[in-house]
Amino acid sequence: MNDANILIVDDEPQIRKMLSITLQSSGYRVIEAETGKEALTLVANHPPDLILLDLGLPDQNGQEVLRHLREWYSNPIIILSVQSSETEIVTALDSGANDYLVKPFRTGELLARIRSAIRKTSERENAHASEFGDLTIDFASRTVKRNNQILKLTSTEYSLLILFAKNEGKVLTHQYLLKQVWGPTYINESQYLRVFVAQLRKKIEMNVNRPTHIVTESGVGYRFLSN
Amino acid sequence: MNDANILIVDDEPQIRKMLSITLQSSGYRVIEAETGKEALTLVANHPPDLILLDLGLPDQNGQEVLRHLREWYSNPIIILSVQSSETEIVTALDSGANDYLVKPFRTGELLARIRSAIRKTSERENAHASEFGDLTIDFASRTVKRNNQILKLTSTEYSLLILFAKNEGKVLTHQYLLKQVWGPTYINESQYLRVFVAQLRKKIEMNVNRPTHIVTESGVGYRFLSN
């Protein structure tokens, strides 16, 4: 019925088993990995539709695995974490996790989050064009229209806008944006971001002095809104 | 009706009796302990849903008992203390007590505190997009809404609010808040806290002069309520 592939990354066999059974009985196909390393190779060969990643892995830090994955894996990643580690959750969200669950969690909660994460990506993929207020982005043809006028964007501007659009409403940190658009060695080049955000705003905002699409979150990053 | 187990830890038999009767007539099941030691073994075998702990125990300092309990016991602990000892209360709250009552207290007050503490734990599931009355906090997208309007918070305001929200109903001392949000060297900068609490209240309270979300506990700290 569901037909989506889910990878579980957790070192505790009981937890894997528990999750596995829950998910399978909901119609998902399940793959399991015990270590971060195993997870990375599995994903490379068989990219799943969603990953459930326990942050408390033994071999390497779960955060590391997450960062590695995010260099090229773009489907949803939901992290599992123990109560105590709030900063860990924040870090993980910053490095591109889509959602998180605090252990222990109810299975209803788990399934709901999985459903919503998968729904979002499938919407995105099926939607050949997305609307954000006066902006229309056509992913297939890589064109952006504002009030039906085609905008001329450079490729960097376009990737930045796409990244924003894919994360509508969510605050994206400087580091995340820089890493995604320019690559991991550019994490500290905040000035790039400022320049390109300014350029984008000139093209997509009605009033550049009062941006409504790309909103600044001072000290943190930016947030894209459709209005 | 209530069906929750409450442990009373107090060395004075009359007080135990009084409390016991009050609680039982409200439908709680009650266990009693006279000494800290007794309390610890009782809790180990039969973890109650809530503990009422008198700080003035004879055999060991009530504070010690509290710290020991908090190493593994996570349900609410409400401490009872005499008027004079404000520092004692602060110490206890910092070592993990959820709330405090100053003797002598009205039984209505006692029952109200107990009710709210217990409700909190039963509700505390995987709050993710947490609801607090008219406030909604979505940790994944770093978004706070009031009546569905996105609030613009600075990063310090946000961290403070998050900290409050994660400890709904619990009294947080000035020192604790300062340490968590600004760092351990800021423990004495109470004025910061006042300024930022005022700013937060301006943004989240319906009537700033009668705050219902962030409530002042004079001489001790603040408490976040959802309403």
Add this chain to the structure above:
DNA sequence: CTACGTTTATAAAGAAAATATTAAATCATT
């Protein structure tokens, strides 16, 4: 009740940090 000291609240000014803007220099591609 009143006066006093203590704590808390608020506003506002100054300092610091972060962001925006602009333009020129550099680079890459044709």
Add this chain to the structure above:
DNA sequence: AATGATTTAATATTTTCTTTATAAACGTAG
């Protein structure tokens, strides 16, 4: 070499943080 894009740099603007001053609230003692 010409074009367009990116990078760098300099400067302006805005936002946030910190500090100070003052007012209000609260509890206590006389």
